Amino acid sequence: MRQLAIGELARRVGMRPSALRYYESIGLLPPAERAAGRRVYPAAVVRRIALIRMAQRAGFTLAEIRRLLEADSGRGATRQWRALAERKLPELDLFIRQTQLLRDAVADCLACGCMNFDTCELLSGPAAEA
Known part of the structure; x- marks a missing residue:
């Protein structure tokens, strides 16, 4: 499965790496694997982030989104x-x-x-x- 470094993922989804780390810390994103000490995510995370952002635009809080994803x-x-x-x-x-x-x-x-x-x-x- 293709892996994306956090910087590449951030560019693809139009977010800062710090926001992705925050999403991970609150359980919206799965824990990243490490490659040479750097966070890497499966490419499927792009779709999950799109879902999170759509839910935010619809007015859902991050806590509500986390419950849905869990x-x-x-x-x-x-x-x-x-x-x-x-x-x-x-x-x-x-x-x-x-x-x-x-x-x-x-x-x-x-x-x-x-x-x-x-x-x-x-x-x-x-x-x-x-």
Whole structure:
């Protein structure tokens, strides 16, 4: 099986070697083998890191991701994934609503055109006091 030195792995996945060592220390990555005193990982770790990063983008914490990765494959892992995903969906829905409000506020500021925070009616009107 092809082995990747930590530097090569870091370049492939766009991360710093220190982040990979951290992921290893908290159990997200399997312990690296050593070759001439340097960490080397199986090439399959690239796919695992892609999964970790996807889960992070979806809002999962590193602890939640570790629990998912520690689960045995099969029905137990599927049930665990479903339970975590069902708990995560309301958090993601809230994040989407809050982000949309922020986006709308930025768009309103651009549409206002005054670009002066001291005199902007959007910042001093009733909506600003809420």
